[in-house]
Every structure is written in C-alpha cells, then in structure tokens.
Amino acid sequence: SYVLTQPPSVSVAPGKTARITCGGNNIGSKSVHWYQQKPGQAPVLVIYYDSDRPSGIPERFSGSNSGNTATLTISRVEAGDEADYYCQVWDSSSDHPNWVFGGGTKLTVL
C-alpha cells in the first residue's frame, strides 16, 4: 500500500512560517488533503486538492505538491495553530479504492 511520511514534530515561533511536509512516491501525481486536529477534538479539513481552502479556513494556510513531497504552509503562525496535522491521499495502487493518512505531525508554537 501507499505510504505517506510526515515528520513527527515541527516547532515554530509565533509570527513565523511553519512548513509541514508529507512524503510519498510520486505524490505530485496525487491530490493531497490536509487535516488539523487539536487535542481532544475531531480533525478539521484545512486544505484539499493540494492547495484549496474550505470556507472558514484562514488564508494563512496554504498547500503545494510536487515530485515526492507535499507541503502544508502556515504563515504568521499563531498559538491557536498548535495541533496535529495529517495529510491524506487516495492509494491508487490498490485493487479497490483505499484512502490513507500520513502518521501526523505535531506543530508546536514556541
């Protein structure tokens, strides 16, 4: 099955830019979706189709995808952005549709 690799943790100072990566074999050929999960809460979709933002998600959240790496970028990071972030794609290598998540990255705001 298709494996998505995320760094376990990323730290950033308030006001700076955080970049969270999601690695996978030729992931640039897939559509990557990103979720934010705060402690004790359900995940929330923050980016879909690589770079689209659902309504209500701040413009500070953006995404890109090329080659073997997709990236979630959070500009002007705020304390409220501290959360776990997961990437997700469709695993097209399976006989039947299968959707997989990365292992998650904990974003710490220093």
Next chain:
Amino acid sequence: QLQLQESGPGLVKPSETLSLTCTVSGGSISSSSYYWGWIRQPPGKGLEWIGSIYYSGSTYYNPSLKSRVTISVDTSKNQFSLKLSSVTAADTAVYYCARHNVGIQYHWYFDLWGRGTLVTVSS
C-alpha cells in the same frame, strides 16, 4: 448546518462485535455528492480509514480490515452504521464518522467529521 454524531457502546469484550451508528442531522444522507465514512484513531496514534458507504449501499473497505468490517446505511433514519467483528485490544480507538466528499476520480476527502466516540476493547 449538517452535523454527524456517533453513538454506541463504549466498552466491548474481546472476540465480540463492535457496533456503532452515525446519525446525520441538518441534511440528507441521500446526496449524490457524498459517501459516508468511518475513521478510527487509537489513543496517541494516527488516523486510519475503515470504510465508506453511499446512500445506495455501495461500499468501500480498507483492505486490512475488510474481512471484519460491515458498513450499512438506513436512509429512512438518516443513519449509517459500522460493525467490526472479532475485536481485540488493538481495536481500542476513537471512532469517527465523517462525510466523504466525492471528487475527481477517487481523490476524495473528508470534509465534515463527528466528534468521535471512544471504544475500549476489554474483558
């Protein structure tokens, strides 16, 4: 606005069947734009897709769980349900139901989630 709510026992004995229901409110489950999915998260770990169902009953299952999973839908009640058989401690997790947005090919995503319910497998 549309909301999803999981319900079911919080404790299941090993080797028994875990059963959960997701009730959709504020909108119809019978939409051509969505499947309806189950995702789980063991304590302190990441997310795992379990399976998804269309209002017509069409299903997709995670290959690693397929032999133990059954997902069904009841459009009259605006609900869909999960059954996971022969559970072990490894099935202890928070179980989420979510709306699975049908997009380009199978590049689908989960755009709305329930709050989740913790199911513990223990005797």
